[in-house]
Amino acid sequence: MGILLGLRVDQTGDGDAEGKFLHCPRPRRVQGDEEGAGILRLTGSTPTVDRHLTDRPPRAPAGLGIAPAESSRHGIAVASVERLGKRYGRRQAVDGVSFEVKEREVVGLLGPNGSGKTTILRVITGYLRPSEGTVRIDGFDVVRDGHQARARIGYVPENAPLYGHMRVDEFLHFMGRLRGLRGGALRRGIESARARLALEPVGDAVIGRLSRGYRQRVSIAQAVLNEPKLLVLDEPTNGLDPRQVIELRGLLRTLARDSAVLITSHVLAEMERVADRVAILLDGRLLTVHQLAGAGRGTSLRVRARADRADEVAVALSGLAGIGGVTREEPEGGLAGWRVEVSEAGAAPRVAAALCLAGIASVETVETASDLEELFLRLTASRALQ
Template sequence: MAVVSLEGLSKRYGNHLAVDDVSFDVGDREVMGLLGPNGSGKTTILRTLTGYLRPTAGIVRVAGFDVVQEGRLARRRIGYVPEDAPLYPQMRVNEFLAFMGRLRGLDGQKLDVSLGLARKRLGLEDVGETIIGRLSRGYRQRVCLAQAVLHEPDLLVLDEPTNGLDPRQIIEFRTLIRSLAEHCAIVVSSHILAEIARLADRVAILLDGRLLAVRQVKASGSIRLRARTDLAPGIVSALRTAMAGVEIAEAPQAGGMVSLHVSTAEDGAVDQVIARLAAAGIGIVEMSEAGADLEETFLAVTSRKAFH
């Protein structure tokens, strides 16, 4: 059974049709990305999915429960992180998480176990007594994620989760989300194509509230690097030592530079390469991901009319 099922979902605000007859399913432990420009209906879909908005038409189910007819049962199975993370900045991390746990019906030993597990999963064990308002934005996002998974939801809903994070925080957050996907289904929205490409198993492409396509996300696993020629042996050694199934082709360039084409079957190839070269202290001039499956798909489907 699908964890999420949308059947003909529509949402109208007065004369404005924000979501127009959208249907898709999300399976257990699957990451589904909602991709589209601002105003494409992503947030409206998420708010309807989580029970904050009532659909104008259609049926939305979470873990088999209708979010309108069986709203309380459906919401118990959802963890939600909206775009502007709702936190109490004057509270300490442990205090806030315990408060949120009690709101979700957890108490006693069950609450203690849930708090410990959430802190461990989200890397919050060293900041438990820190006032939330003094945390970096990256850690505040971790706290918001922790409150969303305290009750072991079947579905985790994330609305633009990497907005405002710096590049390092984005990479760390991406790793956290993939680890959480081992325990539940995830629906994540973004208008940034590269982020969805790194996070999602499948992507629903939206435009003007209409579903254009649902596509499998294909990680290219292929990266092009450009570096000084004298650094090439170190790059090859670092990557082949640390990553499985790596193939590297070298092409000399003018000016003492070399281009390396790196292919690997490992997930998160770009993040892996960045981490390995950083650990080895090797600097490169340029890096790009070869292949653009999702980009090509997005451009192709947004140039056509939506299907129903």
């Protein structure tokens, strides 16, 4: 946080009616600004530009000492995905994806068909080996400590196969034994799963004759038998009717009290209702991690710099923590532009200050994107510009 010590907040706004500025003192000569002060605009709608463009920004300090914006609201990370890549032969299905799922948090992986959602879940759950990067579950690496990692995960695959001829209790018993549960632990696991998924009335029912909603609950029950730290569900609402979708939503919120939950969907509205944060994927790449629930909704920063400095800006941005995603915007008045998603509003000043110190001329906060659909469209459209 030492990075902030050199900054002075001018609450008077220096005669600017739109908002306050952060003055970012610079030890070097700044082109067209003998005082050596870059300016960051933290509120307002019009970007301040060229007089603050520097000749040569300092190299972006690694990490910049900024805490990831996502660390504050929930506890420690249950799942940490770092620069994950997965190739199928020559096809790069997942590329450089990083995100975390914290205790008691529901994180949604959102993306169109083929964007890599299922592939990421399969690597996290140990069914596929990553081509690049690492995944840790409760600190255990899914490759090196696969057994430990898997013991902490409950997985509900898409169209989870169920033994249709088995009765519900029989199936849960069978799956519990497969997980290595025995005796009292097995009994307690089954009782708790039956209660949490409200399966008591159908314990003796043959699975194949249950409604789809009940079959879905049986799938989830088998995944929580071992009280997992992380519950992973691939498109769990597929094929459910509206009432069943609503019930499932309630169930997931309840389950999230005991396990962190990672869920995929390509339905935006569904994610808005159930997830705390949503990671948006396109073509195997993460576009942003966006805060949905609670007070800390996402904020974005608009960054402007001279077009010939674009590479340096990109390097500076890639070195910053606390950023959900970066997309290019249409050039404006000869200046290149970026929209930088900040996962929590509170992190915006820190990220803006860091960009300033890295020599980026103009940073402006813009209205919070509260509408996931709008965010998704903007992010996916801006990819076409890159």
